[in-house]
Amino acid sequence: MKPTSPPARDPWALLVRLFFAQRANLPPLAAELQLSPAQCHVLHFIEPDRPVPMGELAETLACDASNVTGLVDRLESRGLVRRRPSAGDRRVKVLVLTPTGSRLRALLLDRMTAPPAALERLSLREQRALVRILGRLLE
Amino acid sequence: MKPTSPPARDPWALLVRLFFAQRANLPPLAAELQLSPAQCHVLHFIEPDRPVPMGELAETLACDASNVTGLVDRLESRGLVRRRPSAGDRRVKVLVLTPTGSRLRALLLDRMTAPPAALERLSLREQRALVRILGRLLE
DNA sequence: GCCTGATAGTTGAGCTTGTCAATGATACAC
C-alpha cells in the first residue's frame, strides 16, 4: 500500500545505495597510492593553482580545524603540499600543491574516475541521459 | 581536442563529484544520532532479521577483521547489536540488531535518504529515468 | 592611537578508527 511515492525519494535512496556500494573502493585505491582515505579527500579538494585556506578545507571536510592541522602536517612532511601565508590576512595560511602533489593528485583522480564495469553496460543513450540529469543535480 | 570521449567516463566522473559533494553530510548526521560515521556504516549494513557474519562485515567495509571487533564491541556495549554463535560454523559469530538498534537504524536510513533540494528540481520524467538507470547500475 | 571582541591556526589530552602480528578455537582434507 504505497499509492503515492514521496517526491524524489526513490532516486535518492538509489543514489545512497550506490554511495555505500562504491565506498569500499577508496581504501584499496588509497593504499595503492600510499595514502590514507582522509589524505585522498584533502588532495582531491586542492586543485592545482588554486590555493585553499585551511579553514575552507575544514568546512568542506566537515571536521574540526585542528584535525586539518595534523592532516596537512603529514602531507607537508611528505612534500605533497605546502603552507603559505595568505596575502590579505596574516592569520590564514593557504595550501598549495607541490609538483609532486599535483602529479599524485592527477593519478588519484584518474583512478577514482575509472568507471565500474556496470556503467559500461548502459546504452549510450542512457549514459547521455545520466550525464544530463547529474549535471542538473550538481549545478 | 577531445574528439571521442572515453566510454562511460563522463557519467562516472559526475557521480564521483556527487559522492564528494554529499560526503560531508554524514558526520553531522551521525553526531545527531550519537554515532560515529563508521558506526553508521555498520548499522546501515546489518538489516533486521538478516544476521551478518563478522567477516562479511569486514569485507564489505574493506577493513581489517580486528577493526570490526572493536567497532562491534562499542555497538554491543550500547545495546544496539548482539553477537550470536553461528549455527553451522562455531568459529563465526553473526551480528543481529537489538530492537533498539533496529529502531536507530530505521531513523538513520530515514535521515540518510532524505533527498537534497536539488533533486526536487528534477521533473518527474527525469526522476523516473534516474531510477531506471540507477537500478541497472546496482543490479 | 588603544581597548574589545571575533577569527585562523596550533597545541595537548583523550577517544575512536584502522593496521599488523600473534594466539586460541574450530573446520576440513588427507
Add this chain to the structure above:
DNA sequence: GTGTATCATTGACAAGCTCAACTATCAGGC
C-alpha cells in the same frame, strides 16, 4: 589423527578526530 587453513580476538601502535586552551591577527568603536 595430523596438518593446515580460517574466524575472531588480543595487544601494540599510527592515524583520524574532537574538544578546550592558547597565540597571533584582524576589525570596530572610541
